[in-house]
Amino acid sequence: EGVPAHELARARLRELAHALQTGAKGAAGGGAEGASAAEGAGASCEPPPEEQWAIAECRRSQLEELECLEAMFADEFVLVSSAGGVERLRELSESLGEDAAGTDAAALREVAAHPPLECSLQLTAHGERPAAEEG
Numbered sequence: 085e086g087v088p089a090h091e092l093a094r095a096r097l098r099e100l101a102h103a104l105q106t107g108a109k110g111a112a113g114g115g116a117e118g119a120s121a122a123e124g125a126g127a128s129c130e131p132p133p134e135e136q137w138a139i140a141e142c143r144r145s146q147l148e149e150l151e152c153l154e155a156m157f158a159d160e161f162v163l164v165s166s167a168g169g170v171e172r173l174r175e176l177s178e179s180l181g182e183d184a185a186g187t188d189a190a191a192l193r194e195v196a197a198h199p200p201l202e203c204s205l206q207l208t209a210h211g212e213r214p215a216a217e218e219g
Contacts, residue, residue: 085217089152090152093145093148093149093152096145097142097145100141100142100145103138111118125192130193130197131190133184133192134184135196136192136193136195136196137184137187137192137196138145139195139196140177140180140192140195140196143173143177143195143196143198143201144177146200146201147174147177147201150163150170150201150203153203153205154203157205158206160205160206160207161203161204161205162202162203162205162206163202163203164203165201165202165203166214167200169198170201173195173198173201176191176194176195176198177195179191180192180195
């Protein structure tokens with residue numbers, strides 16, 4: 085029997101969050117290495133490639149989560165993010181592949197700069213309220 089999709093997503097997000105926290109602590113560390121990393125990031129206002137890759141992995145997870153939610157709640161699911169933007173993000177994410185070293189830098193930057201994806205679930209309760217609850 086397989087592991088439920090939501091459990092896999094949670095585990096993957098925990099791993100990504102840990103990787104991001106570890107990377108942030110390393111970049112914030114003192115010494116010449118931390119200073120040069122901060123100067124390089126400040127000059128371009130862009131995270132280093134390792135951090136962009138971690139962000140891209142988060143975007144991939146969000147795309148997977150959206151697909152799962154849409155499948156589970158087909159009638160209640162409403163995509164808030166632009167459908168064209170989500171499709172473009174999906175194409176770019178697929179083009180990145182699985183190897184951070186061999187990826188297209190421009191595509192990686194675009195995926196990392198993409199805003200978080202948003203959706204809404206609209207659940208409707210049918211039926212009448214009992215008279216005792218009104219008022």
